[in-house]
Amino acid sequence: MTGSPDMSVVIGSLTLRNPVLTASGTFASGREYADFVDLSRLGAVVTKGVSLKPWAGNASPRIAETACGMLNSIGLQNPGLAVFTQKDLGWLETQDVPVIVNVSGHTVDEYAEICRRLDSDSRVDAFEINISCPNVDAGGMVFGTSCPDAASVVSACRAATSKTLIVKLSPNVTDNTEIARAFVDAGADAVSLINTLLGMAIDIEKRRPKLARVVGGLSGPAIRPVALRMVWQVANAVDVPVIGMGGITNSRDAVEFMLAGATAVAVGTANFVDPTTTMRVVDGLTEYARSEGLVRVEELIGALET
Amino acid sequence: MTGSPDMSVVIGSLTLRNPVLTASGTFASGREYADFVDLSRLGAVVTKGVSLKPWAGNASPRIAETACGMLNSIGLQNPGLAVFTQKDLGWLETQDVPVIVNVSGHTVDEYAEICRRLDSDSRVDAFEINISCPNVDAGGMVFGTSCPDAASVVSACRAATSKTLIVKLSPNVTDNTEIARAFVDAGADAVSLINTLLGMAIDIEKRRPKLARVVGGLSGPAIRPVALRMVWQVANAVDVPVIGMGGITNSRDAVEFMLAGATAVAVGTANFVDPTTTMRVVDGLTEYARSEGLVRVEELIGALET
């Protein structure tokens, strides 16, 4: 079609047909959304976090609603790598969409082992290393907030795979730019942010936390300004592509993240609200690019004037 | 009145008639709110940040609205200590309410000097040291995110005054408990939190930040879960009273903060939405204490069951 902008973007060795991804843990592996979303129109599917062995996750209640947001303490419940490889990758193979596997672990070795085992699996296009989940005791955010530890996870994964390696950053830190630089030095091809902000809610009648685990991760529109600020800071600090997320609900939000420096964006909590959100974002972003007369959507990346 | 709960709480050497304060910068010195609020029914007025010399603040636009919240980059505009002492304290003297002066500075000496000059002023009941403002380049958050620097501000202020010293914490850090402990060691009688979360918003038509200063502080209901979590963490980490704030809109929110461990609460952004919010919170909190059969509202402090 003449006049229609080139929507593709590049992350590591991957070329995505457009910059719209799903945020890990909010889209499972996509099967549940296939009734609402044409997966072949997504930039990529980012899977739910997968660990080597099955994880049971946290006790319920696992979610609580907050002003323009929600808290979750799912705790990376997943059936483990073997089931994931068979069931989820088996299904994703039948879909025409790049697959980014979100990797969780309790130890450096666990993270690396998952990358190693999937390195030769052609159904996997990239890894997103989740060292920033606020909902697990060992691993997760403990790694994500301390530079040396986290960087060693990244180095180990780098050594284990030649596929595109994305590292997901925690927002619960003083300075994300420093951490992002350490990850890039350790071999990350791209960084993604933000994971959820650690938060809490209380039932005042019962005088108990609304989440069984007491604290959980805040996501949704409420966190968008914080996410956007961090994407802007990190995009200005590193030379690799940044995948931006946090409260994206429509294509206008996606444009904000790209202007701030994101090469791609991911839609998370908004999938729960409207399961067709990713499609609306793809359509709206394309329309915006067209109306702004862009040849390539990449022209938006970091195009903020300050 | 028999059966009515004792609403007073103690912060340092101050006994407040109830736990409801105003959050600095959202209530000026109270004069503008006197049409809507009976100041003698507040626990205390916390003034707008005051610096030694006049500060011009940041360029406009200084605010932007976000989902269930707002960004501000006022930048501590204030006429300086001399004008403050004459005008604001002069007016506050005529009101029957304790006064907590929020102190800003560019250097350790500036903070201490303000405390020193006001130490003998009987119109001042306590200081809140703001080393956590995200909106000024020197001072402010730079201090608030680094332990040794911030602790030296607190020590210097401690040496300069025998009045109650409250230190206000930044939420933009990895671990607030560590910082809070350092402040208490340096002489703080209480800590208050949270200040605003650093955030950003973009006008996609103009491709420019919505705030002239690019980034600003996020406040309002959106940040409440993060604020509550931090109050809970800090209250469990230090032995001094904690003043909780961040998105408090009604008395139910105030109860959440007290259950999480706050001795007092402050109402900020909600004043802009409904200038009578503090009065509603005082009434609602009293009613809640009564309906729960409390003798003293203090029974709520940290009464969360986890």
Place this chain on the structure above:
Amino acid sequence: MTGCCGAGEKGHAGERPSLERVDVLSNERIAEGVGLMILHARHTASLVEPGQFVHLRVDKGRDFILRRPFSVHRARGEQIEILYQVLGQGTLAMAELSCSDDIDLIGPLGHGWDVPADVNHALLVSGGLGAAPLGGLAEKLAREGVAVTCAMGAPTQERLVGLDVFEAVARRVVIATDDGSEGELGFVTGPVERLLAEGSFDIVYACGPEVMQRAVAAMCAEVGVRCQVSLERLMACGIGACLSCVVTTKDGLKRACVEGPVFDAEEVCWDVSEIPPKH
């Protein structure tokens, strides 16, 4: 443009949930704190089975963001009925909807009541709004020639809902209220125990507060009668993707939105408390 999408993608045209814009046909207060909303939901109405639910969006432009799950009380023609209790901001917003407003829903969702082929006489036990997902079941059982007895519990007579539906099709309806303002005084578990002792039921369907369901499940186990329950969990996605709604079962964690909300009572690990705090 989004409208009813996706159906058919998997070759099961019409059997999959879809996102449907629906019109409110009526919305009335029918008991103390309880509303009955009738929606024109062509797709869902034609497919929904008793015990399934819809995920309603009532939050557009509001300060809360999640959908709210509601059982379909009854489906008739192109319409579905929702019986809802006004509890918090979501249901308050629902109560403000009026005829001609349009909202959207995802449906039909979940696994509804199973009716084994050999069932002759079923006992339906409801507590409060637990009557909601049992309405369509009662009608279906009656249509299929299964004898239906209902035991209904409610706090007060003013808060008893669904009675007309049950009375129209049930052989017998027994009522208990906490204050005795209708039927006998006490919990519904009293009459249930007596009814079970009569020994004529080959299945029990229960919905209501989780403690009530648990007690009914225990009584059924005691007398060896099959029992199905419909469990409530906090739900974000409603379609099986987020894992916020898990129920601990003897086979591990199951999602209430896909594998439930109806579960075999025997399957459920009742001692694990997962009930969301309700006022």
Place this chain on the structure above:
Amino acid sequence: MTGCCGAGEKGHAGERPSLERVDVLSNERIAEGVGLMILHARHTASLVEPGQFVHLRVDKGRDFILRRPFSVHRARGEQIEILYQVLGQGTLAMAELSCSDDIDLIGPLGHGWDVPADVNHALLVSGGLGAAPLGGLAEKLAREGVAVTCAMGAPTQERLVGLDVFEAVARRVVIATDDGSEGELGFVTGPVERLLAEGSFDIVYACGPEVMQRAVAAMCAEVGVRCQVSLERLMACGIGACLSCVVTTKDGLKRACVEGPVFDAEEVCWDVSEIPPKH
């Protein structure tokens, strides 16, 4: 319970702003993208001076939280009129209000137009919705025997508002539209320049886009005629406490919500850009 509170606390009973619950008496689309809302605001209506504004709350339970400032177009009896342009979520929510809805406002607020005692002939210059705060001023001037001439600018004839009010009291009304669909083609600054050249005005009151006000201020300075302008700033509190609305003046920063929105054009440092980004 909160209702109209505070007034009187300072002994200026009735001269202070108050928080007022008000009923919407009517709310109609009167031009392309423009609504006229009439509110029953007893307190504010009795006190408001031309050029003052009210801070409207239209956000209850919505995903945006701040009030929205609007000039009072005209006050009559216990009613006030608000002329508003639908721009974003706040004004969209306003457009959805209907008769019998109740909202709340803080008012009257700000410093309105000053009418010096020696004024004989005033020129009122409006650009688009700039007509809003000038409506009441035109009527007041006419009542006080001051001759009024109006120069109105608008993008198109469909978006010209306030004409009837001006025509009822003004000696002369000159119109310019960007597309020439009403009056002359071009910006309102064209006719203003010619009018000023006539030399009969002893004051100019201007409201509209800031570039227009700035241009008018410059022309007035040129010919030595006093000029007042009404400036818009983003406002959080609206009552002088938050410092979000500052205007850079020759005497330093002033708050548009208290010292303004009307300023002496000479006072304003026009080269400092503080205009909020409007689409």
